[in-house]
Amino acid sequence: MANETVSKTTGPSGAAPAEREKRNTVTNWRVFEESGLIPVRVKCDGYRNNHPADLSCHSNLVPTCENIERHMDERHGGGWFKVRFRLSDSKSSPLWRELESAGVELGDFYCPHCRESVPVSPRKIIYHLNPHPGANRVNLLPATLCMTFTKQKPEQDEYSDLYME
Numbered sequence: 424m425a426n427e428t429v430s431k432t433t434g435p436s437g438a439a440p441a442e443r444e445k446r447n448t449v450t451n452w453r454v455f456e457e458s459g460l461i462p463v464r465v466k467c468d469g470y471r472n473n474h475p476a477d478l479s480c481h482s483n484l485v486p487t488c489e490n491i492e493r494h495m496d497e498r499h500g501g502g503w504f505k506v507r508f509r510l511s512d513s514k515s516s517p518l519w520r521e522l523e524s525a526g527v528e529l530g531d532f533y534c535p536h537c538r539e540s541v542p543v544s545p546r547k548i549i550y551h552l553n554p555h556p557g558a559n560r561v562n563l564l565p566a567t568l569c570m571t572f573t574k575q576k577p578e579q580d581e582y583s584d585l586y587m588e
Contacts, residue, residue, distance in 0.1 A: 449576050450529040451543055452519040458545040461516045462486040463566075464507040467494040488521035495527075495572050502530070502572045508552055509566065522572070531571035535564055 446453070465484045484490040486506075495502040532541045537557025541547055552566045 446523060447526055448523050448528055450523075450527075452523040452529075454543050454545055454548075456515045456519040458548060459511040459513075459515065460508045460519075460548065461511050461514060462506050462518055463509050464505075465491065466505045466507075468503060468505045468569075486516065486518050488518060488525050488527065491518075491522070491572055492525060492527065495574070504570050504572065505535070505564065505567055506570050507564070507567045510549070510552070526574060527572050528574065528576060529570060530573040530575070531569070533569040533571075535567065535569055541568060 465486045467480045467482045467484060480494060482494070484494065484504075491504070494504070529543065532543065533539070534541050534551040534557070537551070537555060539551075539557070541551045548568070551568060554565070
């Protein structure tokens with residue numbers, strides 16, 4: 424019996440896996456897929472630049488690319504969403520591949536508990552989903568992060584090429 428190692432960047436025997444083709448977006452949606460992040464609840468919510476009593480769209484959505492794209496319109500809230508996640512070891516959400524194929528980018532990724540921007544890194548995302556030190560606020564939204572979806576290409580940073588060939 425031969426011992427072969429498998430990593431996320433190379434397949435068995437060092438061969439690059441077939442699924443690692445070029446991305447359609449600057450945002451690396453595969454980080455969300457490979458981390459096992461499943462969106463449980465997506466709420467259209469203008470969490471920034473709006474008054475808390477804003478009566479624009481505050482709908483809970485079925486997490487599909489079609490619903491997200493429809494609610495990216497300014498009449499619905501401009502693409503600001505609060506997304507509640509759960510972690511799964513065996514399942515992955517089809518939403519991440521749909522967003523990538525539709526060309527949807529992640530504009531802002533924000534933790535409402537500590538008020539920090541969240542890097543697109545599995546370790547950092549999971550850290551912000553769990554109770555963690557931050558501003559002196561009660562975490563009323565456990566496992567929830569704020570995400571802004573846009574069709575514009577964001578500026579690239581040090582985490583943009585995570586898991587990239």
